[in-house]
Amino acid sequence: MEGKYTLETFAEELNLSRQSALNRLSRLKKQGYAQVSGGGKQKRIYTISKVPQLPTNGFYDLVNKYSPEKLVPKFKHRVIGKYTVEQAIIDGIKIGDVRTLAATEHLFRHINSWKQLFYLAKKHKVAEKIHQLYKQARAHTKTKTMPKRYRK
Amino acid sequence: MIETKDQEELFKLIANYLKRDIVCIAIGGTAMMFAGYKTATKDIDLVFKSEQDRQVFVKAIELLGYKERSLARIYDEKRRQHFHKPKIYTRGDERFDLFVKNVFGFELEFALDKITQRQDFLGKKEFNVYILPTEELILLKAITGRDRDYEDIETILMIEKNINWEHIISEAVKQKSSNPWILIDLEETLHKVKKIAFIPNKYFEMIYQTDEKN
Numbered sequence: 351m352e353g354k355y356t357l358e359t360f361a362e363e364l365n366l367s368r369q370s371a372l373n374r375l376s377r378l379k380k381q382g383y384a385q386v387s388g389g390g391k392q393k394r395i396y397t398i399s400k401v402p403q404l405p406t407n408g409f410y411d412l413v414n415k416y417s418p419e420k421l422v423p424k425f426k427h428r429v430i431g432k433y434t435v436e437q438a439i440i441d442g443i444k445i446g447d448v449r450t451l452a453a454t455e456h457l458f459r460h461i462n463s464w465k466q467l468f469y470l471a472k473k474h475k476v477a478e479k480i481h482q483l484y485k486q487a488r489a490h491t492k493t494k495t496m497p498k499r500y501r502k
Numbered sequence: 503m504i505e506t507k508d509q510e511e512l513f514k515l516i517a518n519y520l521k522r523d524i525v526c527i528a529i530g531g532t533a534m535m536f537a538g539y540k541t542a543t544k545d546i547d548l549v550f551k552s553e554q555d556r557q558v559f560v561k562a563i564e565l566l567g568y569k570e571r572s573l574a575r576i577y578d579e580k581r582r583q584h585f586h587k588p589k590i591y592t593r594g595d596e597r598f599d600l601f602v603k604n605v606f607g608f609e610l611e612f613a614l615d616k617i618t619q620r621q622d623f624l625g626k627k628e629f630n631v632y633i634l635p636t637e638e639l640i641l642l643k644a645i646t647g648r649d650r651d652y653e654d655i656e657t658i659l660m661i662e663k664n665i666n667w668e669h670i671i672s673e674a675v676k677q678k679s680s681n682p683w684i685l686i687d688l689e690e691t692l693h694k695v696k697k698i699a700f701i702p703n704k705y706f707e708m709i710y711q712t713d714e715k716n
Contacts, residue, residue: 382538399538400662401538401539402538403538404536404538408620424615425618425619426620427619427622428620428622429621429622429624430513430514430621431517431622431625432624433622444614473523
């Protein structure tokens with residue numbers, strides 16, 4: 351039963367009526383076995399898995415929300431607590447490949463606290479890389495200006 | 503026993519008692535819960551980067567009332583004598599098995615490109631838990647030698663049909679120098695597993711050939 355389905359194909363596969371299929375999908379969704387994408391003008395696609403999938407809310411979700419360059423997650427990242435753009439920039443630098451860094455550049459536009467960013471950068475010893483990435487972000491994207499006291 | 507939701511709450515609570523940020527790898531039942539293979543576990547197996555990290559974690563759980571316990575009746579004699587044996591802490595039904603870098607001679611890498619999942623528990627400090635691929639979970643279960651671990655392998659195999667056995671064996675071969683009986687344990691487990699899953703003979707031959715070479 352694993353795979354991608356629309357409501358119609360799911361109903362056909364299980365030989366159910368449209369309403370019964372909807373009810374079944376709704377139950378699977380609640381139990382974590384089905385993820386849904388689309389809706390509105392787009393047709394809903396249900397991805398059904400054999401094991402319940404916990405929803406992700408970490409680095410990849412944040413980057414893909416703000417960056418036009420979308421990333422395919424290398425791992426599932428789930429955060430229990432408050433995950434900020436500043437933390438995501440640090441994670442992007444730690445993952446470190448070219449695509450991830452290019453997508454992370456777009457997060458500079460959404461920084462709320464430069465103080466927090468540099469506190470984290472110092473803690474993870476990546477302050478130098480933050481400056482480099484910021485320089486690239488300034489060249490490629492519309493970015494907030496870094497306060498003078500944090501500039502090198 | 504601890505369930506998925508309780509485990510998450512417990513980890514978040516521990517994050518509030520840590521003295522500094524730490525990273526660990528979840529193996530065994532805990533990793534299976536995060537991966538969705540089961541909903542409850544008796545023991546929470548964690549591997550830390552260093553003894554210092556383990557101490558930070560131990561201090562936090564001691565504040566929550568966990569007490570150190572002996573390894574007797576949990577691990578066999580061979581594993582109790584092992585240099586890389588875990589420290590065990592319990593409180594009621596829940597148990598932590600805490601390893602450092604190495605699980606009975608199987609060394610783990612803390613690299614982001616080696617994991618399939620990362621769970622961050624953000625409290626007063628950050629507690630990051632990495633989850634390994636299914637193949638490595640099976641391999642680790644095969645070398646810990648507890649009866650429940652074999653049941654867990656069965657549970658995984660009931661759900662996951664596409665297991666990369668070659669990856670499991672090559673990982674075991676890589677670790678052979680630090681864990682001389684890893685291939686023997688793996689072969690024993692694979693023979694048991696053969697009853698419920700199809701494992702082509704070529705994989706057993708791979709094990710025998712490597713064993714003969716050494």
